[in-house]
Amino acid sequence: NAGVTQTPKFQVLKTGQSMTLQCAQDMNHEYMSWYRQDPGMGLRLIHYSVGAGITDQGEVPNGYNVSRSTTEDFPLRLLSAAPSQTSVYFCASSSSWADTQYFGPGTRLTVL
Amino acid sequence: AQSVSQHNHHVILSEAASLELGCNYSYGGTVNLFWYVQYPGQHLQLLLKYFSGDPLVKGIKGFEAEFIKSKFSFNLRKPSVQWSDTAEYFCAVGGSGNTGKLIFGQGTTLQVKP
Numbered sequence: 001n002a003g004v005t006q007t008p009k010f011q012v013l014k015t016g017q018s019m020t021l022q023c024a025q026d027m028n029h030e031y032m033s034w035y036r037q038d039p040g041m042g043l044r045l046i047h048y049s050v051g052a053g054i055t056d057q058g059e060v061p062n063g064y065n066v067s068r069s070t071t072e073d074f075p076l077r078l079l080s081a082a083p084s085q086t087s088v089y090f091c092a093s094s095s096s097w098a099d100t101q102y103f104g105p106g107t108r109l110t111v112l
Numbered sequence: 113a114q115s116v117s118q119h120n121h122h123v124i125l126s127e128a129a130s131l132e133l134g135c136n137y138s139y140g141g142t143v144n145l146f147w148y149v150q151y152p153g154q155h156l157q158l159l160l161k162y163f164s165g166d167p168l169v170k171g172i173k174g175f176e177a178e179f180i181k182s183k184f185s186f187n188l189r190k191p192s193v194q195w196s197d198t199a200e201y202f203c204a205v206g207g208s209g210n211t212g213k214l215i216f217g218q219g220t221t222l223q224v225k226p
Contacts, residue, residue: 040121040218090156
């Protein structure tokens with residue numbers, strides 16, 4: 001049982017490049033979320049999903065896309081990277097909206 | 113809209129001192145409340161949570177939190193901190209409805225001096 005896994009751990013992009021941050025969980029959780037963590041701002045919700053095929057926007061969705069084709073995977077796509085997207089990204093999953101969220105180890109992204 | 117406010121951004125304590133971190137939330141319905149901790153170099157993990165029942169909730173490592181509905185508060189406490197409690201602490205609120213959204217506060221960095 002690996003829990004929540006994220007790849008890559010570190011990534012450097014140039015402005016305008018696109019990429020996908022991977023997130024997978026093996027706990028059969030319906031709920032998955034993406035957060036970004038910035039100093040002094042805590043964690044902000046980017047997108048979330050309440051099950052396969054269902055996604056919705058969080059607090060800061062602009063510049064990011066998600067899809068949920070399977071229960072296990074919830075990739076986050078940066079369409080055209082900007083320096084403002086330099087951050088640490090965390091994926092999380094839970095069995096229900098009210099339950100404990102399990103976090104992945106994070107991806108540290110730098111956009112030059 | 114949901115919001116969470118943590119009043120203390122950076123707290124420095126000596127070992128054995130008592131700790132109280134403030135958390136206030138804004139939400140119009142039923143809420144579930146959480147405290148998460150992020151130790152240096154590690155990812156977030158649950159410290160404690162409140163769903164219903166006894167408003168005084170006990171978590172791991174001697175932490176507790178009290179839900180005061182009238183004050184929209186969920187403050188975290190520990191009677192005697194240790195150097196190993198040095199970490200960043202996040203309060204979070206999950207609202208009612210089948211949405212899966214969890215809103216976090218800005219976080220409080222706790223530094224415990226040995």
